[in-house]
Amino acid sequence: MARGISLYVEGQSPLHRVHPLTKGTLTLVIIALAFIAPSLPWVLALGLIVLLLLASAGVLARFLAILAALLFPIGALLVIVQGLVNPANREVLVPLGPLSLYREGVLVGILTAARLADLIGATFLFSFTTRPADLAETLMQHGLSPRFGYVVQSVLQLIPQTLETVDRIRNAQQARGLEIRGRLDRRIRAFLPLMMPVVLSSLVATQERAMALEVRGFGLKVTRVTRYRIPDSVGQRVLRWALLLLLPLALLARLYGWR
């Protein structure tokens, strides 16, 4: 049951076809704007743009399911804690004696949760529509050392393998009588017997892998030639700079009283 960990969804939408650097810029700019924007309507408007983009890539339903699972616990915590103790608190919203929730703090909590929702959406916009191999290739073509390109690519294969090993070792250890349910101290004691074999088996393979890479010229300092070019265009380059230009503009607007 090898399950990949990448979230990439195969597709033909414009977002899938855009150069990874353009998508990366878009993601970072959206996140920065979400934290520069001064008030809830602006943050929500930005969120709406993210939702439209996700819908255009055909991944909206998958996103909403993940978003709910990620955002609900942290959002609830933010609203409760800020509602209780935010320094700006004046007006009581839910009177509960010493545990009263205040209006100002609750609003701060909601605003922060909305910003996080923008951040999560923008990040998934990138990871849903970008093939990891393309990302590594792009980074290498823009000056990342190929050795780190290898790291990124191999880690995506290695993690599912390791998780499978965890499964196998759990079965083996349980067959030998290891208890993984029950009281906390018993569960803590089960940690090392599960962890140790996983680590050993994954470390032992490294030496062989290093030698296999060495004999294929991994450590050589030569320029690599790539056959696979990721299509980029002048239009996209302009778009990237335009997106980046939004940031100083937004900061200036903020300084001159954007509310």
Add this chain to the structure above:
Amino acid sequence: MAWLSAFKFRLNTLGIVLIPVCIAIDWAGRSIDKLLNLPLFLDSIGTVLGGILAGPWVGALSGFIANFINAGTVDPIAAWYSLVSLGIGFAAGIGGYLGWHRRPRGWIALWILVFLVASIVSTPINIGLFHGQSGVWFGDGVYTALVKAGVPIWISSYFDEASVDFVDKLITVLAAILIFQGLPRRYRSLFRLYEPSDDQREERTPARA
């Protein structure tokens, strides 16, 4: 300043190959933690182990990259905490270079160092993203109580994060050291070049643990 020589760049193929393995160990730690339903993260064991075994660069790079991999797969917020993992990897690498993992007193030093780095670097990020909260129920309870008692936000936020990291990093460092001790000697000796060379060593006992 002997510890600065830990940073002399010596990243050979074996070191590079170790980085993805450390990241996978981070993942294994987290998945076993979930399997056993423990109230901790335990997702930086690989980072600490990489640092002890192969120096600060392997530790820091595996921590740094691991956070971006997490961000693209399970936890979009993780990317912003990549600096924390970078610091943890550096701290473990320096501790490993100085041989702290060989003496029980060094174990405590390594734990305190990793704990301090993690909690101090996390705090400004928590302030920026979560108004100072850490997003963990227990820590945020500490935060609420402190702010209610009139403690400034920055300090409350630090104690919020620290209250979680204190235990988490103890278990993480302990697990990484125990795993290191359990590695075959033949394997550990592959990474000898990340340790101080013999002439710099103050004491060299024949039976090294």
